[in-house]
Amino acid sequence: MVSSDLDARLSEPVGGHSLDVQGFEQPRALMSAIHEDLAPLLDLAHRPVVSARQFEREQLVQLCRLAARYETQPQMINRPLTGKIMISAFYEPSTRTRLSFESAWHRLGGDVMSITDPLSTGIAKGESLFDVAEMMNHYGDLVVLRDANDRSVYDMLDALRIPIVNGGNGLDEHPTQALADIYAILKWRPALLYPDGCAPVRIGVIGVPERMRTVRSLLIFLAGFAENIRELVVVSDEDEPFSEGQREELEKAGLALRVTDDLDAVLPTLDVVYINAIAWRGDDYESMGTRYRLTAASPLDPKAIILHPLARGKELDRDLDDTSHNWYFAQARGAVFVRMALLSAMLKSYV
Amino acid sequence: MVSSDLDARLSEPVGGHSLDVQGFEQPRALMSAIHEDLAPLLDLAHRPVVSARQFEREQLVQLCRLAARYETQPQMINRPLTGKIMISAFYEPSTRTRLSFESAWHRLGGDVMSITDPLSTGIAKGESLFDVAEMMNHYGDLVVLRDANDRSVYDMLDALRIPIVNGGNGLDEHPTQALADIYAILKWRPALLYPDGCAPVRIGVIGVPERMRTVRSLLIFLAGFAENIRELVVVSDEDEPFSEGQREELEKAGLALRVTDDLDAVLPTLDVVYINAIAWRGDDYESMGTRYRLTAASPLDPKAIILHPLARGKELDRDLDDTSHNWYFAQARGAVFVRMALLSAMLKSYV
């Protein structure tokens, strides 16, 4: 055959260079730390999932345990959602969230019908979401909705008799991304589960809790673990990065909050750094710019971990990818398993 | 966790407020009224379905019986289309019809490949539908086509060796929507099946039979039940709302037709009111405006039922949703089961 200097990457099997944090060790440790109890998950059956506020702490914990079980047994032995149909309605562009939901559903054995382009739908002809939801009752078994309008999920809820999952509603919430975040944090330090289980940690969030839906949902979840969180530091150059009542609600729940605009000063003191550069302004995205940026040269505590919901922009340098700070890839990996756990609970269909 | 005034809809399972007409009672009554006989359906095997004219009355009746059987046994016990692939080609925007076909196919166990955006296809490079169809012969087991050009389905037919279903071709026909309509009507009054089975009914159609494809197909089907239809009243402000030869064809088949522009005068006399505000003008949609509108205040006979193929605009007020006139949601629900029945017959694969 034709000879050539064939690229070395083409001449051998893929794989082999994954980080340790993507292996089985972390989820196994988390499984060991939690006594399995599916009872709290029964309350999630056939319920809509719209807000992080709906979850009891014990539900979070058991969802994470179930996710860990799925993560450590990638070869499923049965397909409990065979014959069930997910309607994956992404009226706002997305690949990551859509694919992770669809992947989770497929791995449980179900079929998927996708709506990826609002212009291809009856909504382009002026159809109301109420009517769309009424239709979906008959055509599927569960709906995942992403929409730039934060009210859309509630409009559909009025008509739905099948469960819906909020896959991001405007600037309001993104509870399943926050589930993936919590799952990553608990895999990193299972001792957070127990009173005095570990030295209290300091968590930094770079961004604007007022307008970042993933952060909004995550802070609600973190409040459930306040006893082991020494401080939650918001890094922002806005004077008041919280929405009305948000700060009060979180402090009442026990979180010690602080706001600073000096990233480099606070960075060495943080155990977990959560960064996200996408926020909402009006009804569209805005990038937070590159005032706050993490690179391998940033003054991070050597043991600190970085989380990022991805997709990333310039705020998170790729030179961090090969460092032990990189937990954002593990976080992305866990997103599938934690969604499998949630969908299992919602349909009472466990592997 | 964080406390809040959690929306009551989030704290309990979904479901529970469906109308009676969406339960099992109506399809069970229809099943009882029809002696099962799959023989007429054998002629549908491996045949294209393009026009309502292709169906014999007994085929319609047996398809509706099979749909009723599927509707009353939502938990399928086998998946006869396992390994079969539907190509769902919607070159004209749609959600409702596409999802109902895909849902029907999935529930029978098959896989689906969707084309939702003409711009993503080779047709954007100038490929002919003849060549597309030749390709589909090898890649799938059945094609569903929606296209704004009424000739497209015939162009593909020249090359296809697998069955095709017309999912709406321009202003011409939409036979499977009409199947869903007939299924709803027969569930409402099974006695229409028999000579002198009931007092003859008066059916009103608000719209323009010339340019509404769902109406065009439905009228052809209704002609098969002319003996129990006292009168078919078309409500329109056009002098001649029929296309050339359409009126003659229907009258020859036995339908007593009347045209009026006075909705309120005729409304109290109607047993069934079919309304649709979307018609074709040239190669695009037009809304029929709001001259004719149904609301809870309309002078409907108390026992009259309303049908609408959906999606709706202002012509059908949501205040009718919770009344007993609302059969349009049941009609939408039935659309999946009647398509399952049709697809079963076309592939000779019954559950």
Add this chain to the structure above:
Amino acid sequence: MVSSDLDARLSEPVGGHSLDVQGFEQPRALMSAIHEDLAPLLDLAHRPVVSARQFEREQLVQLCRLAARYETQPQMINRPLTGKIMISAFYEPSTRTRLSFESAWHRLGGDVMSITDPLSTGIAKGESLFDVAEMMNHYGDLVVLRDANDRSVYDMLDALRIPIVNGGNGLDEHPTQALADIYAILKWRPALLYPDGCAPVRIGVIGVPERMRTVRSLLIFLAGFAENIRELVVVSDEDEPFSEGQREELEKAGLALRVTDDLDAVLPTLDVVYINAIAWRGDDYESMGTRYRLTAASPLDPKAIILHPLARGKELDRDLDDTSHNWYFAQARGAVFVRMALLSAMLKSYV
């Protein structure tokens, strides 16, 4: 029911008019000509497939044999890819290639997640392909990528730990289309497999090898059968239709190359005529115009076969479809089976 002059095509089952070359005879003859040996395919397991250069001749031969086996047993008896997910990422418009990959995967029992619109993805928000690939590691088991940028597949390769198949990268390569081409050629004349197996053939390629990715990949494959190819004639009105080093590489591998701009003069001497009118100019398509055109009136050798990767434009007249020159439909049909064979090998999952 309503009477009408029902189109004759609607009143009988589809099918029945396929060409002989689409039957079982050709693949059965190819199977007989090759001794089955899956060993060469083991090297394809879990490897990326980006370039035609990666394939050893014996791998090509065994892939074609496996494809022939699949083609002759359309009813699969098991579904080895059950639970496996293909991510079908077509950032450049395509129907044919996308559907043939998805069909192949479904027929092996797997599930598919499609990306058909770049604007619906995180890439529209500026996400890098490296990050997209990292995500895909966790959400799927294999990626098919088509992208107008020839570097994209390599960018993803840096992050991928699951196999990727190049479904067309800019003007560079399209190796699986070339597999379908070779499969068609070997079905036509299995004797090409053996030294002095047949009189050497003359193959004509109408087009520009520099800028036609399907041709670029095919020529590399054909070099593996140079001993039975008397001459490879490129028909082009460009003085130098090869890219830098391309001609030298092919000649070194044994192909006897000639360039001519006179189609009619060379046509009577050709055994195989490969035509394609789509080439790349900059980062978009260009049509090669209609200077070179094949019709039933072209001076073809009576036994010559025509191949075309489709979709076609005016360069290939439909009046050839019903002649014995038409092997392009068989070529399109084989594309599914040869992709099934490749995917089987890559995932070590044979039917």
